[in-house]
Amino acid sequence: MLQTDFRIQMKEEANELAEKLIAFRRDLHRFPELSLQETVTASKIAAWLSELGLDVTTRVGGYGIVADLTGGLPGPTLAMRADIDALPILEETGLPFSSENPGVMHACGHDVHTSILLGAAELLARHREQLAGKVRFIFQPAEEVLAGASMMIEDGALDGVDEIYGLHNFPTLPAGKVATKPGQIMAAIDRIEIRVEGQGGHGSMPDQCIDPIVAASAIIMGLQTAVSREISPLEPAVISIGTIQAGTANNIIPQFLDMTGTVRSFSSKVRDGMPDRISRLAEQIAAAYRCKASVTYISQVPSVDNDPACEGYLRQAIQPLIGDDNLIEALPSTGGEDFALFLQKVPGSFFFLGSGPQEGAEKAAGLHSPHFIVDEACIPLGSAIFATLALERLGNKTV
Known part of the structure; x- marks a missing residue:
């Protein structure tokens, strides 16, 4: 046939x-x-x-x-x-x-x-x-x-x-x-885990605390500049935060906040630079809010x-x-x-x-x-x- x-x-x-x-x-x-x-x-x-x-x-x-x-x-x-x-x-x-x-x-x-x-x-x-x-x-x-x-x-x-x-x-x-x-045809996948540490206290007295939630909010927004201002627009990349966990009550400012996210990229050069790039942004933004941030970067699978x-x-x-x-x-x-x-x-x-x-x-x-x-x-x-x-x-x- x-x-x-x-x-x-x-x-x-x-x-x-x-x-x-x-x-x-x-x-x-x-x-x-x-x-x-x-x-x-x-x-x-x-x-x-x-x-x-x-x-x-x-x-x-x-x-x-x-x-x-x-x-x-x-x-x-x-x-x-x-x-x-x-x-x-x-x-x-x-x-x-x-x-x-x-x-x-x-x-x-x-x-x-x-x-x-x-x-x-x-x-x-x-x-x-x-x-x-x-x-x-x-x-x-x-x-x-x-x-x-x-x-x-x-x-x-x-x-x-x-x-x-x-x-x-x-x-x-x-x-x-x-x-x-x-x-x-599909991107590389990596995982990020970020802990932000502040100083907990009563939600009615934020001046007596160091709020990790506010710092984390700034970190989330700041991480987007890693893609928009540090990577060529011709090199696709994504940083998305998927989970945020903090606090035990509405009137308590917590001491710790944990968040996780995913990083996607195609270029090996872009991917190799992501751990340092994300750590620098998270740590220095946290410092501006009197907090400490630690980043764990987990390489998962290639493209x-x-x-x-x-x-x-x-x-x-x-x-x-x-x-x-x-x-x-x-x-x-x-x-x-x-x-x-x-x-x-x-x-x-x-x-x-x-x-x-x-x-x-x-x-x-x-x-x-x-x-x-x-x-x-x-x-x-x-x-x-x-x-x-x-x-x-x-x-x-x-x-």
Whole structure:
């Protein structure tokens, strides 16, 4: 058969699987599990993969799963990864399959990613004799806390792997569209922890205290000048404070205030300069308010940097499935992913799969929103993309 024929067949077979995949996704959505607690989720995934006759290994890096599909001929090993954990968010979608675990929600679409990869495994299991090599399916826990990738690598998930591919659903991109690019596609992620110390006392007598809340307010505003006045506007960077904790009562000025934040960047030069830059601003602004500030800077994961050759292979697999008009050049996202750690070990590529409403429809809620909803039409398409990619890279292009 011609190459176009096998791609079309993968898409048709994925569409035939859609009802089964969507049902599985909804079950995961109904019973989400937080990072490092994905026991039931992992057991459901392992059961599906075992039924396909794959070589399944559980408890890889926590509750991660590695499943190998060996082709009919020897060859290289191509890996595909999906993340499986949920978020500590109270769901407010009103969906009939809303979370039954209060305060836990698949608000980032990892249930979608998992179902997509299971679909790809089922498609490829049907055509394993056409594969010259091995496909490794990696189901990763604890992505939301940026721990799972490193744990799985340490447990050998990438041993023998030659290339790796992954995806993330994108609710601001309509279902049916895909965005990709060579090079950096997602930012590096770092964490900051800042403690501000003053002198506590009665809220009615601020002159007898040293107020860390006022100092912290100035620090939060001052940190934005690290981006706006110390970094080139051509070098993207973000500093956001996400938590502030201080005080015990409305009429007490506390002695301590603790805050945490996230730092995003692409340039290694910008990233390397952030610890000193943030410490200087926090410490000296605090001093101006008679307080002391201490900064802990925690480097977490590098940028997601797509190998140009692998991104080309991915683009080649996607284009015939959706056409030129639906394959978009991605804009780099200041979101981040610990998939970056896999890419540090082996070449690969990551792409954004549209999961949002069609153009002209009401705008969808974004990732990590309690109102997050996906267009489930993205699931069979994602499975078809992964399966087509594997057949492109390992197959004889006939099915």
